Each structure stands twice: as C-alpha cells, then as structure tokens.
Amino acid sequence: MSGVMVIAEIKEGKVKKSSFEVTAAARSLCDQSGAEVSVALAGSGVEGLAGEFGTYGADKVYLLDDPKLQPYSTDGFTAALARLIEEKSPDAVLAGNSILARDLLPRLAARLGSGLMTDCIEISIEDGHLTGLYPVYGSKARAKARCAGEKPHFATIRPNVIAAEAADPPRSAAVEKVAPALEAVRTTVLDNIRETGGKVELTEASVIVSGGRGVKNAENFKILEELAAVLGAAIGASRVAVDSGWRSHADQVGQTGKVVNPRLYIACGISGSVQHLAGMGTSRTIVAINSDPEAPIFEKADYGIVGDLFTVVPLLTEELKKALDN
Ligand SMILES: Cc1cc2nc3c(=O)[nH]c(=O)nc-3n(C[C@H](O)[C@H](O)[C@H](O)COP(=O)(O)OP(=O)(O)OC[C@H]3O[C@@H](n4cnc5c(N)ncnc54)[C@H](O)[C@@H]3O)c2cc1C
CATH class of the missing domain: 3.40.50.1220 (TPP-binding domain)
Structure with missing residues (x-):
C-alpha cells in the first residue's frame, strides 16, 4: 500500500473537525501497513494550518497555497488536486462527507477514472481494496462496497462517526509546498452569499x-x-x-x-x-x-x-x- 491522502477542508480560516476525523481514520488504515498518511491542504494563506495535522497522525502535508484557491471553486480545486493525486499516487483519497466533498470528489474520481463511495460510516482495506460501509434505505440497512478498477479509490466519511483522536504517538508532519496546476482554470468566484454565518453548521x-x-x-x-x-x-x-x-x-x-x-x-x-x-x-x-x-x-x-x-x-x-x- 502506497498511502492514503486526505483532502482537508477549511472553513472561516480553520480546519474543519471532519478533516481531523478523516486524518485519524487514515492513520488507523495505514497503521496496519505502515503506509504514509498525507494531507492535501489547498487554499490561500493556509500555511499556518499545516502543523495541526501531525497531531492526528499525518506524516506529510502537501501545501497548495495560491490566491486562486480562495474561495473554493470546483474548477480550481479539481485541477490542482487531480495533478497532485496523479503525481503522488496514493492508494486511497478520503475526505469528510461535506457539501464541498460531494462536489469535488466525484469530479476527481471521474477525472482519474476511478470509483467513489460516499458517506461511509466505516472504512477498511480488504484484499488491498478500499472498502466502505454506508447506510441505505433510510438507515434501515447497511451496504458494504469496494471500489474496483484503477487506484486511487475515493471515499467520503460521514462527520462525527470517527473520533478525531490524537494519534499515539503524535507526528510532526513534514510540509511540502506544491505549486498548484491552475493553468486550465476557467472559473472566477465573484462572491459567496452565506445564509448560515456564525451558526453551528x-x-x-x-x-x-x-x-x-x-x-x-x-x-x-x-x-x-x-x-x-x-x-x-x-x-x-x-x-x-x-x-x-x-x-x-x-x-x-x-x-x-x-x-x-x-x-x-x-x-x-x-x-x-x-x-x-x-x-x-x-x-x-x-x-x-x-x-x-x-x-x-x-x-x-x-x-x-x-x-x-x-x-x-x-x-x-x-x-x-x-x-x-x-
Ligand atoms: C421524496 C420525498 C422526500 C422527502 N424528504 C424529506 C426530508 O428530507 N426531510 C423531512 O423531514 N421530510 C421529508 N419528506 C417529507 C416526509 O415524508 C414527512 O412529510 C415529513 O418528514 C413530516 O414532517 P413532520 O414530522 O414535521 O410532520 P408530521 O408528520 O405532520 O408530524 C408532526 C408531529 O408533531 C407532533 N405534534 C403536533 N403538535 C405537537 C405538540 N404541541 N407537541 C409535541 N408534538 C406535537 C404530532 O404528533 C406529529 O407526530 C420527504 C417526502 C418525500 C415524498
């Protein structure tokens, strides 16, 4: 196993709790094999947030820091992260099951010719494949699925299912700056109109x-x-x-x-x-x-x-x- 990459999400200048939960989940997946947990941290002026991921078990943070990555655009993040994933070739790419991830991960998976499981409440590696358990039929039953085909395999994890526990021992994640590939970006976000400012999400x-x-x-x-x-x-x-x-x-x-x-x-x-x-x-x-x-x-x-x-x-x-x- 070559490793698991977590796509981090930032909201109002802070890393979302679900990104730490997913990092902790990636750590337990990789503990079995000793593979690397990396985090893709994309945004503008986000370098100061990179250090937090080591606490939850990340070995490395890829920092994609560019004014064009703030605010989020599907186009910009897909371009930047698809290139990073291709270059680093992790076995699996994980994110919290947020609105952003539900927008971004299907695009990334499609662009890289791979599969995606959404809203998993458990993930594991079985026979070398990322395997997810997720609720179906209004939570009356649970389905188990695995991605077939080319790696990396993609999954989103439901927030609050896995505790964002500090890894034991905590790591000091190495930060590697990556110039994001944004040449082909065609979208400029003019404004974000928020309905829920200040409220608990x-x-x-x-x-x-x-x-x-x-x-x-x-x-x-x-x-x-x-x-x-x-x-x-x-x-x-x-x-x-x-x-x-x-x-x-x-x-x-x-x-x-x-x-x-x-x-x-x-x-x-x-x-x-x-x-x-x-x-x-x-x-x-x-x-x-x-x-x-x-x-x-x-x-x-x-x-x-x-x-x-x-x-x-x-x-x-x-x-x-x-x-x-x-
Ligand atoms: C395709 C589709 C998608 C849908 N998606 C959703 C969805 O995402 N989310 C969703 O919620 N619904 C969804 N619905 C609607 C769903 O079927 C129900 O109609 C809806 O959930 C009922 O809402 P409710 O429980 O508020 O109202 P009701 O079913 O009318 O229930 C009201 C309850 O309040 C109780 N009550 C009344 N007065 C009081 C009081 N003073 N004190 C204490 N209790 C009181 C009553 O006893 C009753 O149990 C969807 C329906 C369809 C067909």
Whole structure:
C-alpha cells in the first residue's frame, strides 16, 4: 500500500473537525501497513494550518497555497488536486462527507477514472481494496462496497462517526509546498452569499435540536433556539417546517435535506417519517418529544417524552440551564 491522502477542508480560516476525523481514520488504515498518511491542504494563506495535522497522525502535508484557491471553486480545486493525486499516487483519497466533498470528489474520481463511495460510516482495506460501509434505505440497512478498477479509490466519511483522536504517538508532519496546476482554470468566484454565518453548521454539529410541524410556526422556533443556546446546539427542521417557510432549506434534515450524525438529536414535534430518519437515523442518541405516543419517531428514539413540546421544551431548557450552571 502506497498511502492514503486526505483532502482537508477549511472553513472561516480553520480546519474543519471532519478533516481531523478523516486524518485519524487514515492513520488507523495505514497503521496496519505502515503506509504514509498525507494531507492535501489547498487554499490561500493556509500555511499556518499545516502543523495541526501531525497531531492526528499525518506524516506529510502537501501545501497548495495560491490566491486562486480562495474561495473554493470546483474548477480550481479539481485541477490542482487531480495533478497532485496523479503525481503522488496514493492508494486511497478520503475526505469528510461535506457539501464541498460531494462536489469535488466525484469530479476527481471521474477525472482519474476511478470509483467513489460516499458517506461511509466505516472504512477498511480488504484484499488491498478500499472498502466502505454506508447506510441505505433510510438507515434501515447497511451496504458494504469496494471500489474496483484503477487506484486511487475515493471515499467520503460521514462527520462525527470517527473520533478525531490524537494519534499515539503524535507526528510532526513534514510540509511540502506544491505549486498548484491552475493553468486550465476557467472559473472566477465573484462572491459567496452565506445564509448560515456564525451558526453551528448542521452537518458538523454534535448536538442538534430539530423542529417539525408540531412547532406550528416560525415564531415558535424561538423556544427551540433557547434550548439550542444552552446546549451549544444547531437547529434542524423537518421538511414540513421548511416547506411552510418557518426555517430555511439549509436547516432541513432528511432524504432531501442534510444527513447529520450528532451525538445528541432532539426531535421536537417531528413524527419520524422514513425521509426524516434517512437524515438523522445514525445519531448516537435520539430524544423525541411528541404529544402522540404512537408517533413512529419513538421506535427510533433512545429517550421519548410524550407531551406537549410547548411545555416540555421550556422545562428542559430551564433544568439544563440549572444543571450546566452548577
Ligand atoms: C421524496 C420525498 C422526500 C422527502 N424528504 C424529506 C426530508 O428530507 N426531510 C423531512 O423531514 N421530510 C421529508 N419528506 C417529507 C416526509 O415524508 C414527512 O412529510 C415529513 O418528514 C413530516 O414532517 P413532520 O414530522 O414535521 O410532520 P408530521 O408528520 O405532520 O408530524 C408532526 C408531529 O408533531 C407532533 N405534534 C403536533 N403538535 C405537537 C405538540 N404541541 N407537541 C409535541 N408534538 C406535537 C404530532 O404528533 C406529529 O407526530 C420527504 C417526502 C418525500 C415524498
């Protein structure tokens, strides 16, 4: 095995937690064979971030630092990273399953004539092939797949599945500057219009408070926001809440929204449709608050509270505030 390359992602000047999780996953893959874990760090003015990856087990960081790589463009990153991957020939290329990775990795895999597995919750090397396990049918079953054909094989890993644990022993990753191949780039990004500035990003959040039709209107989401503020949580929503105009589409969890994987998911006034479960079914602990004891969400929930969310949520907020203040 010649090694595993991690594609790092930067958000607002910081490395995303999922990039460290993927580096830790790459380290455990390579520990079996002693192969090299490398990280491709692309952006502008990002040299200062390279040193962090050694902690999670990277041996090397390839630094592609160029003003044309900030902000992200599909064109620029594909050109720069395809050339790097061709030159370094890793066996596998991994990234966190983010919006950026879902845009970039299919292009890279197609350009290099290889295969991609997305949203894996486990990865391994079996018979020399990158092998991934991922949820299917709304998290009701798990499929195991492996990439065939030419290496490198590509995969994205669901955030919050693998802990971003410091490698033992930590390494001091060597930094190699690489001039990115940007001659063929045809795109200039003029502006990024952000809808979610300053909020905890849903796909990376370790706690999510989510609301559905039971919340009844946009104004009432305030009580969920108060609970979220106490827990440092992100706010999610069912499609009904989004289609009703109470929350933006960026908050939608589910089959046609975001796939999330927090440590704690609190579903308030959400029935638990298969389409909603497809987006949050792998959350580590699920708490459901619903006035209907027959609501399907209770079949999936670890803890269920049968009650009116307008009574239960403020009580929960108050009690958690007290508990966390102590
Ligand atoms: C192709 C397709 C894709 C879809 N994609 C998604 C998706 O990505 N995400 C998604 O969420 N849905 C999606 N849906 C829609 C999905 O089928 C459901 O309609 C939706 O998830 C239901 O949302 P809900 O649970 O908020 O509403 P409901 O199913 O109406 O449930 C509301 C719940 O609130 C409870 N309730 C009411 N009042 C209170 C109260 N005061 N206190 C406590 N509980 C209360 C009720 O008992 C009920 O269980 C999709 C559907 C299709 C066909």
